[in-house]
């Protein structure tokens with residue numbers, strides 16, 4: 001390869017790592033042995049969202065109603081038994097397991113701060129597959145509704 005082509009490749013590679021989103025939380029090994037705290041469902045886009053739900057839940061339904069070709073998905077919330085609610089140590093914290101599409105939304109804590117990620121069950125990082133899977137989207141909602149979430153975690 002000519003030197004100039006090589007340099008162009010290097011620059012493009014560098015740019016792609018800046019532009020493409022990446023999960024901030026790591027894939028939590030052993031998540032499937034964590035106890036299920038509770039279960040729920042992301043409603044499909046054809047289903048009316050009950051108006052009496054809390055604003056954060058309405059926003060969550062609107063944000064994720066595209067999953068599973070707009071049919072929504074059942075989910076389990078699993079919390080790492082090594083974590084204590086509200087007082088999160090560094091390490092994996094919890095997952096929201098979208099069972100119909102086999103996707104995990106992942107929270108971890110690092111130096112006291114919540115970090116987010118999105119993976120397939122097999123551990124493939126899919127945070128760049130849709131804007132709502134970008135860690136920035138997670139942070140905005142998980143910190144933007146007052147005390148609906150404590151230290152980046154919405155399950156009490």
Ligand code: HEC
Nearest residue numbers: 059060094095096105106107116117133138141153154155
């Ligand atoms: C528009 C709001 C919203 C966005 C965006 C959002 N979440 Fe959540 N998340 C919630 C709500 C509300 C719950 C609680 C659901 C329940 O209790 O059934 C939740 C629950 C979770 C849980 C279970 C633990 C907890 O905090 O309750 C994880 C893990 C999680 N989200 C990760 C993510 C990740 C990763 C992203 C980004 C890819 C994300 N969330 C984006 C609102 C949001």
